[in-house]
Amino acid sequence: xxxxxxxxxxxxxxxxxSMQGTITFKDPVNLRIxxxxxxxxxxxxxxxxxxxxxxxxxxxxxxxxxxxxxxGDIIATQGLSLVPPAIVEGNVTAPxxxxxxxxxxxxxxxxxxxxxGDALDVHxxxxxxxHYLEVEARVVEEWAREKKIPAQQENxxxxxxxxxxxxxxxxxxx
Numbered sequence: 001x002x003x004x005x006x007x008x009x010x011x012x013x014x015x016x017x018s019m020q021g022t023i024t025f026k027d028p029v030n031l032r033i034x035x036x037x038x039x040x041x042x043x044x045x046x047x048x049x050x051x052x053x054x055x056x057x058x059x060x061x062x063x064x065x066x067x068x069x070x071x072g073d074i075i076a077t078q079g080l081s082l083v084p085p086a087i088v089e090g091n092v093t094a095p096x097x098x099x100x101x102x103x104x105x106x107x108x109x110x111x112x113x114x115x116x117g118d119a120l121d122v123h124x125x126x127x128x129x130x131h132y133l134e135v136e137a138r139v140v141e142e143w144a145r146e147k148k149i150p151a152q153q154e155n156x157x158x159x160x161x162x163x164x165x166x167x168x169x170x171x172x173x174x
Contacts, residue, residue, distance in 0.1 A: 122162040129160045
């Protein structure tokens with residue numbers, strides 16, 4: 001267990017730049033964003049949005065601390081803290097929420113039922129999973145058809161729950 005904690009502490013990424021796109025981490029990291037970002041953030045471990053950061057993205061992560069401005073929905077699987085001068089414009093889902101005096105939240109809050117397998121779980125498309133697993137989409141589609149990866153079809157399209165895919169990765173069924 002101590003080794004896992006050391007590994008997490010070693011994987012620190014401090015971003016102080018303007019970026020756009022999708023950032024996805026499969027392994028836990030300590031990510032701090034101080035610049036601007038637009039797109040989609042999918043992290044594991046600790047995510048800190050610095051007080052000078054301007055984020056326009058939907059965010060999914062484990063433990064999230066926001067001190068900057070976020071426009072978009074936030075799903076934190078373990079906890080979310082808003083510290084001044086944080087401004088969050090979007091809906092928040094977290095089992096634990098801390099809002100310090102001076103921080104602003106404009107949106108709806110859901111604190112019940114945030115657990116793996118819940119309807120609040122992040123849903124991924126075939127393309128998202130292919131990108132996430134760094135394989136071709138046709139390979140993921142074949143795995144889904146053969147029931148090698150947890151998936152279901154909705155309106156003729158494959159849909160994947162991120163928590164199920166993460167569990168599948170941990171079980172090393174590839």
